[in-house]
Amino acid sequence: MRLLMLGGTEFVGRAVTEAALARGWDVTVFHRGRHAAPEGTRAVHGDRTTAEGLAALAAADGDWDAVVDTWSGAPRAVRDAARLLRERAGTYAYVSSGSVYRYPGKAGSDESFPVVDGDADADAVAYAEDKRGGELAAAGAFGDGRTLLVRAGLILGPYENIGRLPWWLSRVARGGPVLAPGPRDASIQYIDVRDLAEWTLDAVAAGLYGPYNLICPTGHATMGALLDACVGVAGAPDAELRWTAPDVVTAAGIEPWQELPVWLPPGELYDTMHDTSSAKAVRAGLRCRPVGATVSDTWDWLRSLGGVAPHRPDRPRVGLSPEKEAKASDASRLLRRGVGFGVRTGRLAEARGEGLE
Structure with missing residues (x-):
């Protein structure tokens, strides 16, 4: 070819x-x-x-x-x-x-x-x-x-120049308590860039045409599996995932997707971005590697660069500041003591508008 x-x-x-x-x-x-x-x-x-x-x-x-x-x-x-x-x-x-x-x-x-x-x-x-x-x-x-x-859909894997998975890997490598946005068992959808590449080449070789949703099937991975894999390959000895309810995260003023990459709270944006059918692409041969392989290979690539990933200048930087992370942790502790917090609302349209790849 x-x-x-x-x-x-x-x-x-x-x-x-x-x-x-x-x-x-x-x-x-x-x-x-x-x-x-x-x-x-x-x-x-x-x-x-x-x-x-x-x-x-x-x-x-x-x-x-x-x-x-x-x-x-x-x-x-x-x-x-x-x-x-x-x-x-x-x-x-x-x-x-x-x-x-x-x-x-x-x-x-x-x-x-x-x-x-x-x-x-x-x-x-x-x-x-x-x-x-x-x-x-x-x-x-x-x-x-x-x-x-x-x-x-959301594209992860080696060579990522948006910074989503590299941010999570760098965060757990820093160690200490890590704000982990729940629910832990919430399904997430993404596509490993190499699986996208292989499917695309298979498709052009086979003469396929028309639209195909390139995203892992629902249930292929969860937020918990993604972050557990990050800790498994990159976590400092004292790294500890602190799972936190979605309403506590948003009440702390944290922007889903942008400040906590990949994650979205339950709602219409979650349904839009983490619950899409890829059945047509699967029938046409889409195969998705395990989330652990995507995480591990991205970590190996990141380390080969000295831990600093490239960044596209036309995309905003992602990630949560230590100050906001501490604020959410404090909110979680207060909530357990019975103090209530209002929940931020909104469609979070910026998660779509700034692009998936």
Whole structure:
């Protein structure tokens, strides 16, 4: 297989590129040159948002069986690249997002759930609308029968440049009492970036098209299993998970998802982001490795970097300050002594708006 990877040097793009190389595929990586492309690829440099960059892509030699695109900005960038490539590639796989579905979601919903409006010709507007516009741009150039829409949920694993799992690993490595937001047995959904990569390559090789929710099945992991795995591989000797009720966490002014990555309290946002059907992708071969493997491999990668993960400049930093963590611990102790606290409410829309990958 001949693959053109648009991007290919960070997180999702890198995982796809490395998986394709491991299969012996011929891989061309088109990127801006800010990071080195994986060894074994043919690199073409250019900024896809400029005329000069598109000219460099147009001048690249060869045709491809498939294109994989992870773009999350202005949809017109997908439009321009897809139009340029539609006579030179077979399938266009666009790594989209579960955020394209309208809010609030419905527990157990699948690919038939209504999506937000999008515009293939637009500049950047907001994450969900941009991703939907990217979907429309890809399909507009390649046609529905040649466009694969990989609607990824929360993405974790090595090379993560958002900081969610790296934050939890760094926190338990620091040791001491660790605020663990309950319920402990609450199911969480995510996709290991390498499982996403393998499924995407299998799908383009098989000629699949249309939308697929790429997320582990409900029940694959829990918040407890995730944090236990973090303590198991990275925890300091005195690290201790202190499980705390959701209302106590939110009453302490802590923002779910942003300050406590991955976690959401029970409610409509939890149903939207941690209870989505991936049955279609599973039928098409999706296999998800155990949560312990994702955590352990991410820790090994993080240690190889000296414990400091890279961070995308267009995404806010995540994590809870020690001061807020202490405040929540104090609130929990007072609650056990009979002092009540009000519960923060709201749809927490920022958890969707800042993106999943």
